[in-house]
Amino acid sequence: MNFRNPVRRALVAALGALTVLGASSLHAQEIKERNLRFAFSLAKEHPLGVGAQKFADAVAQKSGGKMKVTLFPNAVLGSDPQNLSAVRGGTLDFTSMATGLVASIDKRFMVFDLPFLFNDAKEAYAIADGPVGKGLLDDLSAHGVIGLGIWDLGFRNMTNSKRPITKAEDLQGLKIRVIASPIFIDLFTTLGANPVPMTFGEVYGALESKAIDGQDNPVAVIESAKFAEVQKYLSLTRHVYTGMPFMMSKKTWDSMSDAERNVIRAAAEEAKQEERKVTAAKEGQSVETLKKSMQVNEVSPAEVARLREKVQPVTDKFSKEVGDATFQQVSAELARLRTASK
Structure with a gap:
């Protein structure tokens, strides 16, 4: 073809433009008008709520406004277990909740909840984004769920209305709300407290009525849930890291291009x-x-070491439930990370 001919050049340009338009038109046809729902238990102002809004905005932007995600914070559509059931059944599109709750369908997620496992968030992210986390998320498809990453709730600390927690003995006899996970129940039992499994939406009322003495959560949750209104003491124990798997209904996923x-x-x-x-x-x-x-206290390194030693039987027990392969993989990766950072 002689491209010096202006008519032919115009023809080639026009054909090229049609090809691009055809491709973008095809892409647009592949994205349907969709109204999707994302429910979670935390407040919209919490970092997880901020992340949820970022997700909704990004979906709208990347789909040219065709796909819309509506947020339902504060457990308005149900508790975490109810949301997980709804996502698995296809009546809810997205949810996010603690690994300890996701462990109800795959025990290996409990590896994130082992007490004093991670020294900092960087270590937790490395496990969540690495082969262990990716493998766990991929395997959720067998349970009707698509894993889309592990978000960050943070390190858990203790609040109560009775006294500061400065040592393990201070937990004796306290009624502490825990998430409905065997590892949390055993952890607080081992520390001498009386664990009370309860959904997050019930916690404020139970603290206010003194049905329970305290609870454990990362500080951003304690603030956004307004627990300071009904709790006097905050003790910075950082005893468990909580990851938040972000999950989608496989039924919704399977219907998508x-x-x-x-x-x-x-x-x-x-x-x-x-x-x-x-x-x-x-x-x-x-x-x-x-x-x-609130009255806020740090727990000394020496007392944290005592706490860690006291709950070692919990780690030993639940590392077996998690499975030797997963636990050894996490342990080896953490050892590698710690050696590399020295």
Whole structure:
């Protein structure tokens, strides 16, 4: 073809433009108008709520406004177990909750809940984003769930209305709300407390009525849930790290085109990074805010070491339930990370 001919050049340009338009039109056809629902137990102002909004915004932007995600915070559609059941059944599209609750369908998720396992969030992210986390998320498909990453709730600390927790003995006899996970029940039993399994939406009322003495959660949750109104003492124990798997209904996923799935995956990755960044920034701010209305104490390194030693039987027991392969994989990766950072 003689490209010096202006008519032919125009024809080639026109054909090229039609090809591009055809491809973009095809892409647009692959993305349908969808109204999707994302329910979770925490407040919209919590870092997880901020991450959820980032996800909704990214989905809208990447789909050209065709796919809309509506958020339902504060457990308005049901408790975490109810949301998980709804996602598995296809009546809810997205949810996020603690690994200890996801362990109800795959015990290996309990590996994240082993007490004093991680020294910092960087270690937790390495496990969550590495072969262990990816393998666990991929295997959720057998349970009707698509795993889209593990978000960050943070390290858990203790609040109560009776006394500061400065040593293990201070937990004796306290009625402490725990998530409905065997590892949390055993952990607080071992520490001499009386664990009370309870959904998150019930906690404020139970603290207010003195049905329970205290609870454990990361400081951003304690702040956003307004627990300072009904709790006097906050003790910074950082005893368990809590990851928050972000999950989608496999039924919804299976109904989507590749283009729609690409939108979801890309938006989920952006939201995870944003949520983690907000969580890290919020932790220090929340402690300072809570100091204005609560008595806050650090637990000394020596007492943390005692706590760690006291709960070692819990780690030994549940590492077996998690499975030797998963536990050894996590232990080996943490050892590698710690050696590399020295």
